[in-house]
Amino acid sequence: MNPKNPTQPTLKKVFQVNDIIDILLNEGHITSKQVEHAKRVASKLEIQKPLLVILKELKFITDDNIKSALANSDIEMPIESILLEMGIVSDKDIKIAKETVLNDNAKRSIEKVLVDSKLVVESELFEILSLKAKIPYVSIEQIEIDQTLFSNAQVKWYETIKVIPLKKEKEGIRVGFVDIPDRKRIEAAQKAFGVKIIPSIISEDSFKKALNKGSQKLTRAQSSNLEENATIQLVNKIILAAISRDASDIHIEPLAESLRVRFRQDGVLMIYEQYPKQIISALTNRIKVLCNVDITEKRRHQGGRIYYQHNGEELDLRVSFYVTVYGEKIVIRLLNRKGLLLKLDDIGMSKHMLTRFKEDALYQPSGVILITGPTGSGKTTTVYSCIQNINTPQTSIITAEEPVEYIIDGISQCSINPKISLTFEETLRHIVRQDPDVIVIGEIRDNFSAEVAVQAALTGHKVLTTFHTEDSIGGLIRLLKMNIEAFLISSTVVSVLAQRLLRKICPKCKVAYKPSSHEIQRIGYSAKDLDEFSFAIGKGCPYCQHSGYKGRVGIFELLVLDESVRNAIMEQKTSQEIRRISIDSTGLVTLLEDGIYKAAAGITTIEEVFRCLPRLQKPRPFYEIKQLLGGR
Ligand SMILES: [Zn+2]
Numbered sequence: 001m002n003p004k005n006p007t008q009p010t011l012k013k014v015f016q017v018n019d020i021i022d023i024l025l026n027e028g029h030i031t032s033k034q035v036e037h038a039k040r041v042a043s044k045l046e047i048q049k050p051l052l053v054i055l056k057e058l059k060f061i062t063d064d065n066i067k068s069a070l071a072n073s074d075i076e077m078p079i080e081s082i083l084l085e086m087g088i089v090s091d092k093d094i095k096i097a098k099e100t101v102l103n104d105n106a107k108r109s110i111e112k113v114l115v116d117s118k119l120v121v122e123s124e125l126f127e128i129l130s131l132k133a134k135i136p137y138v139s140i141e142q143i144e145i146d147q148t149l150f151s152n153a154q155v156k157w158y159e160t161i162k163v164i165p166l167k168k169e170k171e172g173i174r175v176g177f178v179d180i181p182d183r184k185r186i187e188a189a190q191k192a193f194g195v196k197i198i199p200s201i202i203s204e205d206s207f208k209k210a211l212n213k214g215s216q217k218l219t220r221a222q223s224s225n226l227e228e229n230a231t232i233q234l235v236n237k238i239i240l241a242a243i244s245r246d247a248s249d250i251h252i253e254p255l256a257e258s259l260r261v262r263f264r265q266d267g268v269l270m271i272y273e274q275y276p277k278q279i280i281s282a283l284t285n286r287i288k289v290l291c292n293v294d295i296t297e298k299r300r301h302q303g304g305r306i307y308y309q310h311n312g313e314e315l316d317l318r319v320s321f322y323v324t325v326y327g328e329k330i331v332i333r334l335l336n337r338k339g340l341l342l343k344l345d346d347i348g349m350s351k352h353m354l355t356r357f358k359e360d361a362l363y364q365p366s367g368v369i370l371i372t373g374p375t376g377s378g379k380t381t382t383v384y385s386c387i388q389n390i391n392t393p394q395t396s397i398i399t400a401e402e403p404v405e406y407i408i409d410g411i412s413q414c415s416i417n418p419k420i421s422l423t424f425e426e427t428l429r430h431i432v433r434q435d436p437d438v439i440v441i442g443e444i445r446d447n448f449s450a451e452v453a454v455q456a457a458l459t460g461h462k463v464l465t466t467f468h469t470e471d472s473i474g475g476l477i478r479l480l481k482m483n484i485e486a487f488l489i490s491s492t493v494v495s496v497l498a499q500r501l502l503r504k505i506c507p508k509c510k511v512a513y514k515p516s517s518h519e520i521q522r523i524g525y526s527a528k529d530l531d532e533f534s535f536a537i538g539k540g541c542p543y544c545q546h547s548g549y550k551g552r553v554g555i556f557e558l559l560v561l562d563e564s565v566r567n568a569i570m571e572q573k574t575s576q577e578i579r580r581i582s583i584d585s586t587g588l589v590t591l592l593e594d595g596i597y598k599a600a601a602g603i604t605t606i607e608e609v610f611r612c613l614p615r616l617q618k619p620r621p622f623y624e625i626k627q628l629l630g631g632r
Pocket residue numbers: 506507508509510538539540541542543544545546547548549
């Protein structure tokens with residue numbers, strides 16, 4: 001490319017037609033004999049004619065020969081001289097054009113004047129210009145312009161620089177300049193389309209046509225950009241609102257006529273907002289982009305993750321897309337909330353239970369501690385509270401989790417990732433070789449993980465794990481059903497802790513509540529026990545979004561295995577029998593009893609107890625429970 005500035009005054013330059021003739025000679029297009037001949041003809045002519053024209057008339061050369069000579073030369077020659085030499089314009093034409101330029105105060109270039117006054121065909125002029133600048137001339141009618149490239153700049157910019165993008169090529173983006181570009185215009189184009197632009201020359205006419213077409217596309221693209229921005233902001237707004245409300249999940253649900261967004265707050269779904277259904281696809285696409293899942297897939301369930309930066313904290317959002325009749329329902333689970341990491345003393349265990357759990361289970365040198373409950377019952381939080389509690393420089397703690405939900409300093413946490421074949425099985429095979437004191441297995445999900453837990457405990461390790469069962473006895477029974485020898489279970493399992501999370505009464509609108517006799521009966525007591533209770537409810541206020549609840553408290557059922565329970569397991573007794581033995585001999589307080597106890601203390605409501613806790617048997621007299629639990 002010729003970087004020489006074409007706006008330099010070229011008119012003063014000496015005419016160098018001989019250079020073109022030299023090149024024609026060098027390239028073998030003409031012989032020196034032919035040149036001599038032409039010169040003789042020229043000298044005999046009454047009206048002077050350019051030598052090149054004579055050579056052409058003599059059919060010694062063609063226009064193409066001249067063009068190729070121009071393309072191969074570094075000749076700095078005014079365009080009008082070339083046009084004159086090639087016989088395209090006459091002396092007179094140039095004289096008129098120059099005068100017009102002067103009268104015009106040089107607002108137009110001489111080339112433009114020549115084109116405007118139809119003395120030169122524009123495409124021919126540009127072809128020669130491009131040869132001269134060694135930039136190819138392209139006719140845009142013959143190429144398919146990539147309209148998407150127009151989004152790189154604004155219409156105004158295109159009009160100023162007089163350039164348009166044409167198409168992507170291997171070496172870069174081909175752009176079309178009107179006229180030979182100077183360095184400034186080339187640099188401007190490089191800023192917009194990348195350093196590796198491939199310049200071409202296009203005619204002004206085709207520039208206008210192409211820009212017109214491209215700008216329509218551009219306007220549409222910009223308006224869709226606006227929509228995109230609005231969607232990005234909406235997704236952000238929803239996530240931020242969920243975070244600020246301490247929600248654990250966001251449900252984005254397409255319904256027949258609208259899109260509903262709900263948050264799970266303190267374990268219960270609450271409507272956040274309802275949107276017109278028109279936004280469904282944009283919103284879904286945006287979330288899919290964030291998760292890096294297939295945008296085009298709308299007929300299959302998908303799952304992904306979003307790493308979301310918030311106040312310097314990185315949140316790991318688990319996203320699930322579930323295909324429903326009205327479109328994809330999206331559930332975003334918010335993990336990694338630092339605020340949810342609780343001290344063991346603060347998870348809600350009553351005084352006596354906490355002491356017992358620590359001394360007879362957690363601080364035992366070896367054995368399996370099972371934490372059970374359904375999804376969302378706070379098992380993971382309890383596991384982390386336990387880990388934190390026993391995390392000392394003298395202890396080696398190693399985990400296999402799916403996924404790691406909180407990072408705790410000083411322990412070796414492994415996040416299972418089946419996508420890269422880092423499976424649970426594979427991890428568990430390696431975990432014992434790491435010389436651990438405490439092994440945390442995220443969840444017992446099959447025979448294999450159950451066996452690993454039991455084996456590790458047999459070889460002197462402390463094992464913390466979770467299990468999906470209703471209550472503590474259920475945990476033992478399910479282990480028995482997993483083909484693990486009863487004696488192995490009875491000799492390795494130290495303790496089973498079943499749990500639930502119940503909503504706490506909002507402290508800002510809490511009032512005393514006198515339950516009806518029916519309610520009292522329902523929980524298994526009589527009206528004469530009422531004196532013992534100080535039930536309460538939340539009236540509802542802005543602080544709790546009029547739900548009457550704020551935050552949650554753990555409800556626990558702690559089974560510490562003793563001789564009689566171990567024997568019951570060995571003898572493979574029924575769950576009812578094991579339960580009865582546990583209550584009688586170990587002082588097991590059931591989930592229901594712990595719930596009633598916390599409702600009676602005005603921490604949660606009777607309603608919550610009914611809603612969340614299994615009622616497997618009648619609770620013991622209240623004073624007994626009180627004695628066993630010993631206050632908070
Ligand atoms: Zn309130």
